[in-house]
Amino acid sequence: MEQVYRYIEEHKDMYVSWLQELCRIPSVSTQDRGIEEASSMVEALVRQIGGSAESIPTSGHPVVYGEFFSGKTKTISFYNHYDVQPEDPIEQWECDPFTAEIKDDKLIVRGAADNKGALMARLCAVHAYLQVYGQLPVNLKFIVEGEEERGSLNLSDFIEQHPDKVQADLCIWENGIVNDDGSFELKLGTKGILYVELIARGANTDMHSLNGAIIENPAWRLVWALSTLKNRGEEVLIDGFYDRVATITDGERRLLEKQVYPEKETLSRYGLDQFLLGLSGMPLKEKLIFQPTCTICGMVSGYTGKGSKTVLPSEARAKLDFRLVPDQDPEEIVQLLRAHLDLHGFEDIEIVARKGSRAAKTDPAHPLVQQVMKAAEAVSGKAPQIVLMNPGSGPMYQLCQQFGIPTVGFGVGNSDSRKHAPNENIFIRDYVTGIKMAAAVIHELA
Amino acid sequence: MEQVYRYIEEHKDMYVSWLQELCRIPSVSTQDRGIEEASSMVEALVRQIGGSAESIPTSGHPVVYGEFFSGKTKTISFYNHYDVQPEDPIEQWECDPFTAEIKDDKLIVRGAADNKGALMARLCAVHAYLQVYGQLPVNLKFIVEGEEERGSLNLSDFIEQHPDKVQADLCIWENGIVNDDGSFELKLGTKGILYVELIARGANTDMHSLNGAIIENPAWRLVWALSTLKNRGEEVLIDGFYDRVATITDGERRLLEKQVYPEKETLSRYGLDQFLLGLSGMPLKEKLIFQPTCTICGMVSGYTGKGSKTVLPSEARAKLDFRLVPDQDPEEIVQLLRAHLDLHGFEDIEIVARKGSRAAKTDPAHPLVQQVMKAAEAVSGKAPQIVLMNPGSGPMYQLCQQFGIPTVGFGVGNSDSRKHAPNENIFIRDYVTGIKMAAAVIHELA
Structure with a gap:
């Protein structure tokens, strides 16, 4: 894999420019802006890298479905979305929300963290892998929807009409952060x-x-x-x-104990004296996650x-x-x-x-999840942090859990990525690490 | 008085156009709109009719003070306001809220009933009386404030700095309706x-x-x-x-029993099945008034x-x-x-x-109130309906009751005037009757 990592380092300027180009499209789903442009770019990129791609219509915005068929038995799917939140309140941005400026190694643009950075890191990983090895060790599927930011309203159209495209041994979920200490956050579920x-x-x-x-x-x-x-x-x-x-198991409790929640930073950032009911430590994390x-x-x-x-x-x-x-x-x-x-x-x-969605969690002991954890440690040199459930939501139950597909999410955000808020950002170094991580997972799961 | 009534009938188009002109000024006090324009128009009109007028500054909007000094011993004051409520929700209006359209004898415009219609009816009455008789049988004072719709916030400035201008034998309060049977509603108090x-x-x-x-x-x-x-x-x-x-006296209870409240009409007009707590009859009136x-x-x-x-x-x-x-x-x-x-x-x-105001009530047996009742019966041919307390509010305590000045209110509204709501309106016929009523009161109190 050293060769792949080197290739990624050598081409990082190109990979950053691909991401900037996608982020400059203001694909705000709730306002129906830039949808055609963003979905077309994703579709074109999958083809350019060597996969097949199609734009699958739904009652709302299309799902871009990409496939890299290697003829192997194992299949990994990636769930991402090309739509973003509205940029308002625009006056609170330190630069234009869609110019994709880089300042001090930081890319500031709507969608950088949620979710174009992670999507592009995965596509770049496939590109680098193919450039170095010429072929992939697993089959890959990309499911890239255009309505996540308005509640995945029509993803069910895709799921019901294309059960074959949904099937996979493991689904890599849309997102996650690189912690301040450089370790990966791995998300195994969502509320x-x-x-x-x-x-x-x-x-x-x-x-x-x-x-x-x-x-x-x-x-x-x-x-x-x-x-x-x-x-x-x-x-x-x-x-x-x-x-x-469901009651929290002892195993979950042990993992929750290891999870770090930045209490002081959060209180100070939002001008608060205390958390709800004066909670802190484990009771605070339990309330947030479970x-x-x-x-x-x-x-x-x-x-x-x-x-x-x-x-x-x-x-x-x-x-x-x-x-x-x-x-x-x-x-x-x-x-x-x-x-x-x-x-x-x-x-x-x-x-x-409105149509709701159920919570979903994947067992941390699942062998494929264990392999992702190994890949994370290999890339970052640190044991990853497991988040048993993301306190936000997403269509994980719909797309994966109801079919018994285990999921694990990781991404290129950071602890202050300001998702859904002004000055959304990622670090370029986290983006490069994220590309390596995606490549390592492809390799590890072979 | 027949001559005065005839003059009013003959000039009613002019009087209606004066009112339309005033209503077209969107003098929304809570949004500081149209204040200078509306107060200037009232001031100019008092002078044009033959009185003296000045715009008296307060910490908020000015009070227009007008005077018609006849040298007689008795003084009547009129309390009104030139400000109106905001026009929203604007989409529920059947025509522009400030165009002052007339449809089927109905003037539809913000301020028609509350309170520009009553104010203008009184000024027109003075005009007609002077045109016919050349002089007034009493001294008249007009106190026209610009902040009633936001709680008469600075009327106290005027009251404290001009105690002489407040003094009167009787104050005619801002408002009231003409009932569906043509009788006048006389308001003797306010919450x-x-x-x-x-x-x-x-x-x-x-x-x-x-x-x-x-x-x-x-x-x-x-x-x-x-x-x-x-x-x-x-x-x-x-x-x-x-x-x-305060507890309700037997006398008040007897008058309350006589007061008609149009239960069926109100329920049907507002699309309701019942009043609060299923009330009706006396308990309903008691709740509304007391x-x-x-x-x-x-x-x-x-x-x-x-x-x-x-x-x-x-x-x-x-x-x-x-x-x-x-x-x-x-x-x-x-x-x-x-x-x-x-x-x-x-x-x-x-x-x-915000600065509040206390409730106020005038004794129905007061001789000047009795004379107003006589005038009302003379104009409408029907005994007026006494409302002991207006369930709305106003600075009656501040301006009158604390100085022992009795008050009685009447006006040009109707039972469906939609005050503070979309499609505020008055009937032109009630406006004309209201002008006659004001003239009759001036005559009767001499």
């Missing part, structure tokens, strides 16, 4: 998600607030309904919500402008996300939520639920 | 008000909602805090809130746009108004609210309180 909007309705129009004396206020109803969902001890009060939550959540993401009713307006609102809305853990089922949670609201006298409050 | 904003703060920036597991969510804190303020039986739970609420309220007028946190965004908000805000009854004191209520939040563990939630 699930359920996103709902609750809508309370009153009179058919806003009214003068004097009517608050005698006419139902949907803002009050929503407040009362929400206050029944979670108590101040952060327990979700929906009957049955925790019933399917506990489901119920979060108000947005709430609106009545007059929200400057100054005062004495109005009785006609409607009140709240957006909530539930981050789910194994073995919670988002569809069941919607039913439990409906039953809860009905039970508490809120039959009138409408629930608009 | 007080306290308007506050509650602000809960979390991290210094919005974060990825995965952090909801371990970082305090200000939206949840606000929901929990609000839910301690009022229960689902509509009782305000702030300790001491009801302590100063009970204090706590109303959420607005609420906002996090992402409120289309679709989903998985964000942990950094801030949550709620705007609340309390409608107060005699003898509640708004300054005391702020203290009680602070103590309540502290007691329930919400020391971190900030209260931004």
